[in-house]
Amino acid sequence: MKLIIQIPCFNEEETLPVTIRDIPRKIPGISEIELLIIDDGSSDNTIKTAKRLGVNHIVSFPKNRGLAEAFKAGIDACLKLGADIIVNTDADNQYKGSDIPKLIAPIVNGNYEMVIGDRKTDTIDHFSPVKKFFQRFGSGVVRKLSKTDVPDTTSGFRAYSREAALKLNVVSEFTYTLETIIQAGHKKIAVGHVEIGTNGKLRESRLFKGMFSYIQRSAKTIIRIYTMYRPMRVFMTSGLISASIGTLIGIRFLFFYFGGSGGGHIQSLILAAVLLIVGFQLGTLGLIADLISSNRKLLEDVLFRVKKLELNEHSNNTKEVIQKVKNNKIS
Structure with a gap:
């Protein structure tokens, strides 16, 4: 060894x-x-x-x-x-x-x-x-x-x-x-x-x-x-956090809206919409990133096999050179 x-x-x-x-x-x-x-x-x-x-x-x-x-x-x-x-x-x-x-x-x-x-x-x-x-x-x-x-x-x-x-x-x-x-x-x-x-x-x-x-x-x-x-976990977690906060803010707006004072909380509605959109986009990015991650795993497997083939070929060539040197010395 x-x-x-x-x-x-x-x-x-x-x-x-x-x-x-x-x-x-x-x-x-x-x-x-x-x-x-x-x-x-x-x-x-x-x-x-x-x-x-x-x-x-x-x-x-x-x-x-x-x-x-x-x-x-x-x-x-x-x-x-x-x-x-x-x-x-x-x-x-x-x-x-x-x-x-x-x-x-x-x-x-x-x-x-x-x-x-x-x-x-x-x-x-x-x-x-x-x-x-x-x-x-x-x-x-x-x-x-x-x-x-x-x-x-x-x-x-x-x-x-x-x-x-x-x-x-x-x-x-x-x-x-x-x-x-x-x-x-x-x-x-x-x-x-x-x-x-x-x-x-x-x-x-x-x-x-x-x-x-x-x-x-x-x-x-x-x-x-x-x-x-772990792209799915990272992006999905971020997306869920954003969407959850947006949902809570949206519920808060609806509470005031049905209470008759929704006009003074338009900013909350806008913020809730933005956070929900961001959450959806992050979730979508998570799906795309997961697909890319799957391709990367396949590429890493291919790279591993290529490395092994390359090293085996390199080892065989080295052995051939050593054998030729030995044969020349013997002759």
Whole structure:
């Protein structure tokens, strides 16, 4: 069984050596362990450092594209390199490499297809009380929407089986952490979690400028992804709320109208009509969005099959090249 550990990097010349030194080179049940770096347009010597440290594979972007794009490129490269299990970790040494065997064990044993490391964020000293609160609140929202029991949904220390990695399609340009959990939950991928340790902070986070910026962008991601998978519920609920309020206001107008003072409440009639129309339109949009969602599911199934065919062909071509090289050496 082949394990590839991918590490997205952006100007990680100083922290990368610490991260790589902490990664185990032998794990029970794993025959091959390789490292893959995704250099996200670094302006320092990240690539040179990675080569010096003996990293097996390097994917390099000429310009910074963001964490989500780096993650997607890493997953794609790992699959083409024949990974049976993919571990994603951060280059700032936030996560302990010694926990990788614990992280992948449920996948090796066949219990889960996707495993997320639980940092126990309430115990992390350098997390402020406000950050701890929003971590708990945000994780609770994602658990409910994804129907999973992952306690630390923003953890970037996670493992994927080959099959799970093939099924995930990241569309966010911000971060993959929340999106992949919601996707996995709705695609019936078996998601588990294990408790992990964390190291001391080596640098400040570069993913967002501040806590409220992160909350805002995360909220947008959650709403967008959930709407993709449950459009009928989102639009129908919104439509029913609008129509219900409109109906109540309309009943209020009728009460005054039959009481002989309806002329002074024309605004209520107009507002009720607008809300009822909006409610009807939202319900109609829900039906249309549900049809689009059904087509998207079919397209995702086709994409999954195409990926498998492409990777099988790539694997066969690689085997043919290796065999030719061996034959030439023998002759």
